[in-house]
Amino acid sequence: MSVVIGAERDSAPAIAWAAQKRLMSLFLIGGFSALMIGAAIGPLQALNYADVNAYPFLRPVLQSYYEGLTIHGVLNAYVFTFFVTSGLLVYLPARELELEPNMPIWWTSFGLMTIGAVMLLYAMFDNSSSVLWTFYPPLKGSPYFYFGMTLLTLGSMVPLAAVMDLRTRWKRANPGKLTPLVTYMSAATLLMWLLAALGAAAELIVQLDPWSLGLTKHVDPIIGRTLFWWTGHPIVYFWLMPAYVSWYAFLPREAGGKLVSDPMARLTFALLLIFSMPVGTHHQLQDPGIAPVIKAIIAGLTLSVALPSLITAFTLGLSLEYAGRRRGGRGWIGWFTALPWKNPSVAAQVLAMITFIFGGAGGIVNGSFQLDNIVHNTTWIPGHFHITVGTAVTMTFMGLSFWMIPHLTGRALFSRKLALISIWLWFIGMSVFSLGMHWAGLFGVPRRAWVSELPHSEYMHVYGVAHFPLILVGVGGVILWGATAAFYVVFFGSLFGGKRNETPVHIPFTEFLAGPEGSRLAGILEYLWPITGLTFLVTLAAYLPVLIPFFQHQTFAPGWMVW
Numbered sequence: 295m296s297v298v299i300g301a302e303r304d305s306a307p308a309i310a311w312a313a314q315k316r317l318m319s320l321f322l323i324g325g326f327s328a329l330m331i332g333a334a335i336g337p338l339q340a341l342n343y344a345d346v347n348a349y350p351f352l353r354p355v356l357q358s359y360y361e362g363l364t365i366h367g368v369l370n371a372y373v374f375t376f377f378v379t380s381g382l383l384v385y386l387p388a389r390e391l392e393l394e395p396n397m398p399i400w401w402t403s404f405g406l407m408t409i410g411a412v413m414l415l416y417a418m419f420d421n422s423s424s425v426l427w428t429f430y431p432p433l434k435g436s437p438y439f440y441f442g443m444t445l446l447t448l449g450s451m452v453p454l455a456a457v458m459d460l461r462t463r464w465k466r467a468n469p470g471k472l473t474p475l476v477t478y479m480s481a482a483t484l485l486m487w488l489l490a491a492l493g494a495a496a497e498l499i500v501q502l503d504p505w506s507l508g509l510t511k512h513v514d515p516i517i518g519r520t521l522f523w524w525t526g527h528p529i530v531y532f533w534l535m536p537a538y539v540s541w542y543a544f545l546p547r548e549a550g551g552k553l554v555s556d557p558m559a560r561l562t563f564a565l566l567l568i569f570s571m572p573v574g575t576h577h578q579l580q581d582p583g584i585a586p587v588i589k590a591i592i593a594g595l596t597l598s599v600a601l602p603s604l605i606t607a608f609t610l611g612l613s614l615e616y617a618g619r620r621r622g623g624r625g626w627i628g629w630f631t632a633l634p635w636k637n638p639s640v641a642a643q644v645l646a647m648i649t650f651i652f653g654g655a656g657g658i659v660n661g662s663f664q665l666d667n668i669v670h671n672t673t674w675i676p677g678h679f680h681i682t683v684g685t686a687v688t689m690t691f692m693g694l695s696f697w698m699i700p701h702l703t704g705r706a707l708f709s710r711k712l713a714l715i716s717i718w719l720w721f722i723g724m725s726v727f728s729l730g731m732h733w734a735g736l737f738g739v740p741r742r743a744w745v746s747e748l749p750h751s752e753y754m755h756v757y758g759v760a761h762f763p764l765i766l767v768g769v770g771g772v773i774l775w776g777a778t779a780a781f782y783v784v785f786f787g788s789l790f791g792g793k794r795n796e797t798p799v800h801i802p803f804t805e806f807l808a809g810p811e812g813s814r815l816a817g818i819l820e821y822l823w824p825i826t827g828l829t830f831l832v833t834l835a836a837y838l839p840v841l842i843p844f845f846q847h848q849t850f851a852p853g854w855m856v857w
């Protein structure tokens with residue numbers, strides 16, 4: 295049962311939702327198919343660090359470590375997340391408001407992203423574009439890569455139009471009322487992404503697309519990097535915020551409780567919209583040409599972006615405790631063990647949250663200017679982001695799919711037991727993997743290095759000091775192969791082989807202990823467009839001092855193909 299919203303539910307003609315469910319399923323299938331390829335490659339990279347070089351045997355498919363790494367990063371970080379998010383952030387608000395979304399707009403997003411993804415696959419698998427997920431110039435791939443990336447990015451911005459249209463129609467029918475929570479969170483996420491995507495869109499359309507076609511001869515790498523990180527930092531919140539939608543709006547109910555505060559959820563999303571944008575330069579703390587004073591200011595601002603996540607930790611911690619106590623949990627730990635751990639969707643999301651505590655702590659280390667000197671460009675960094683995007687977000691999407699596939703298709707989950715096994719294996723595998731990556735990073739083991747290509751004695755000579763943590767990396771990777779296999783048996787098994795459900799599965803919209811009614815905070819936060827405008831100004835204030843000197847001293851680099 296969803297929360298009842300205004301009079302819309304009674305007066306609106308009943309919507310069948312069949313077309314919407316079909317398109318939502320396509321978004322899920324598109325996204326998770328990308329993850330399937332990406333996650334199959336990941337363990338090869340983990341084994342590389344443990345000195346197992348599988349690549350000579352993979353020549354017919356992958357020509358080099360870097361071709362695989364590009365496919366892994368691009369499919370997981372862009373294609374998987376964009377598809378799932380562009381589905382969820384339209385479907386869920388539409389269901390919350392009980393209004394039909396504008397289907398041509400939503401299909402446009404799907405179409406653009408599909409064409410983009412196919413072009414990217416072509417460019418990566420023909421070994422013309424091993425430019426890694428950051429596609430830093432002057433590494434030069436094929437036009438298919440950059441145009442594919444352009445279409446994928448534009449496609450991911452389109453859902454904003456669908457959500458704003460839904461919100462406007464609902465507001466017209468419900469004058470003076472606050473936007474319901476899921477729609478609010480979706481709108482805030484997509485408005486943030488509208489500003490965020492401008493950087494990469496500019497880099498692609500102005501710099502890289504024409505350059506890849508040969509229309510321009512040279513490229514300025516540092517301008518490219520800066521525009522990339524304009525997007526590349528807030529993109530991590532474009533990954534995270536849909537997971538937060540699930541944590542705030544569904545998990546409390548799935549766990550048997552209620553969300554303790556709706557206004558805190560709104561505050562989190564508004565703060566993420568504002569703070570995500572101006573801090574991308576913390577990825578360039580070791581880059582030349584940016585004044586130390588700017589880097590120090592950005593380091594300070596970076597700590598502010600942790601704030602909404604700390605609010606989230608306490609709000610959701612309390613909501614889970616409430617659920618656990620309602621289920622009979624007693625004492626300091628009893629509420630936690632009383633959570634419905636047998637429900638794979640709940641287990642996935644709670645384990646995702648626990649992992650995220652460590653991911654967040656590592657992020658704060660990265661953001662601290664001086665400490666970043668030690669960890670930058672080491673395996674510490676992939677260690678950090680495999681427990682943020684690679685687990686907190688990915689495992690939340692996996693958990694969400696466990697109720698959503700039955701909801702969309704009318705079929706029961708293929709096997710709850712195997713679903714639980716996949717989640718626990720992912721949690722254990724990623725914990726071991728990420729511990730190894732962080733630890734090896736502290737010994738200075740570089741990321742993005744085909745270390746297993748060295749003869750064993752040389753590998754031991756250079757990396758022997760980090761041999762144990764690097765073994766952990768490989769072991770974690772192998773466990774993750776098991777997790778991936780188990781998950782996809784459940785995912786595709788449910789889609790195509792699950793038993794027909796007797797009773798329909800509803801979207802688990804949560805109830806609140808403290809709702810938004812009468813909250814002054816919620817009232818102020820309702821002004822999403824002015825908040826977006828303010829964020830744009832703050833972003834310009836952060837980026838103009840970085841970019842102007844680069845435009846005044848341009849460099850002209852020819853393209854490189856080093857693979």
Ligand code: HAS
Nearest residue numbers: 530576600603607611647654657658660661670679682683
């Ligand atoms: Fe990061 C690099 C700083 C969060 C992803 N990050 C990366 C890269 C990626 C990434 C992909 O400042 C590398 C890109 C590349 O290829 O080079 N990151 C941060 C900070 C945060 C942060 C300050 N990162 C994320 C998230 C990501 C992500 C989220 C993906 C989804 N990161 C950096 C910096 C770099 C960086 C530098 C550049 C480093 C370099 O040198 O290259 C913060 O937002 C983190 C805040 C999070 C928290 C945790 C809150 C905990 C919660 C769970 C609560 C649990 C409960 C369970 C309720 C403070 C919400 C209760 C149960 C109980 C038993 C208690």
Ligand code: HEM
Nearest residue numbers: 333336337339340367370371426427684741742743771774
């Ligand atoms: C990079 C392993 C899943 C996103 C890497 C690296 C390893 C790895 C070892 C570092 C390679 C290097 O720096 O040389 C794995 C394993 C996975 C997995 C074992 C388990 C199935 C994921 C997931 C995501 C992800 C689920 C995101 C949704 C990335 C990205 C990179 C990366 C963005 C950076 C690529 C680059 O440097 O260009 N992965 N990964 N991975 N991984 Fe994963």
Ligand code: CU
Nearest residue numbers: 526527576577
């Ligand atoms: Cu960042």
